[in-house]
Amino acid sequence: MNRFLRVVLWTLNCIGLIGGVLTLVFSLFAGWATDGDLPSAGVIGVSALFAVVELVVVLLAVRFTPLWPRAGAGYVVASLLWGATVSPLLVFPLAVASLELPARLGLDHFEASWGGAYPEETVKSLGVLIILFSFRRLVRPWHGLTTGILVGVGFEVVENAGYAVMGALYDPASDMDGMLSMWGLRVAAGPLLHVLFTGMVGWGIGVAVFTARRSHLWRLGVGAMWMCVAFAAHFCWNIMHDDLRVAVMALVGVALVIYPLFISVVIRAWRSARADAGYVMTDRPLVSVRQLERATVTGVEPGGHRR
Structure with a gap:
């Protein structure tokens, strides 16, 4: 665990939360003060309810x-806040x-491809990296997958709710x-894309x-490869085609790649997690087998429980 990154994480999360609340309040106040178009409170409330669900x-x-890593409620809150508040705040500029x-x-x-894929995937990935170094019990590769899912769903629910509120203003018949x-x-055509x-x-x-036991170059290569995969998938999904039929065929083609790929990642991570037997810690460094007779041994299970 890196204490400096942990401080950076919570500082940015607090700034993102405050900034998100102020942005929401300012938007509502500006719309009211200028007599601009605003959806009803009921429409906003239902959209927020869908986001919570x-x-x-x-x-x-x-x-x-x-x-699931047993890293505590703080880990969950930090991941969701990064996706829901810090990411939109940094992505916009x-x-x-x-x-x-x-x-x-x-x-x-x-x-839309470059303006969406480049800033969004960069900021969300940065959050995942910071979070993995901020909590002591995040020690396995699949913990990165779970962290990415939490950051992604935090970003997705905010984006979906925001687009839904804007969609309410463009409907000529009813905001609802x-x-x-x-x-x-958003849910039917590309569900959980950011996840x-x-x-x-x-x-x-x-x-x-x-x-x-891997080199720094190997680690950089693996991280960069998966970053490029997510960027390419997001980029291709956001391409704006003039022909509706071409657009639909393109989205189906991208979906047939990214959804099976994600499922294969989950299966691989699931099998690795099920096969993980944990590890053993001792109260002092061991330099001989005889020291085990006098050492205090603590078994750490995959979920983080000690025994």
Whole structure:
């Protein structure tokens, strides 16, 4: 555990939380003060409820698996806060700047791809890396996968709820219909995409950090490879095609790659977690077998329990 990174983690999480609350309050106040279009409180409340339901479903789906690290409630809160507050706060200025590149090159079809994949995957991956070094009980490759899932779902629920509220404003008939339509589209057409993207990056970072007897170059290569996989998947998903049929075929093609890939990662991590027998700690360094007779031995199970 790195104490400096732990301080950085909670400092950024606090800044992100405060910044998110202030942004929300300012947006509502500005809309009210200028008599701008705002969805009703009921629409915002239902959208927030859907976000909570999605978050709880993902948490329960991961909590009762061998992949779950017993790192405490602080670990869960830190991961969710990074995805839900720090990531949007850092992504926005990066996205605005990165959108200029495809526009200047005349590649309008790739504006959403570059403006979304580059800043979002970079910031979320940074959070996973910091979190893995901030909690003592995160010691296995699949802990990176779980951390990525938590960061990803935190980001996804905020993004879905935000898009749903904006969708409410564009529906000519009803704010509620617009919000429900957007939630349905986000959930049905590409469910849990950020969970997949950040989960795969987390797996790569976990393998790179927690695999023993590997060179620094190997670790950098593994982490960079999975980062590129998530970036490429996100980039291809966001490409804006002029023809609707081409767009649908492209999304189906990307989905047929990323969903099976994520499932294969989960299966591999699951098997590794089930086969893990934990490790043994002693109260002093051992230089001979005889010292075991006098040493205090503590067994640490895969979940972090000591016996």
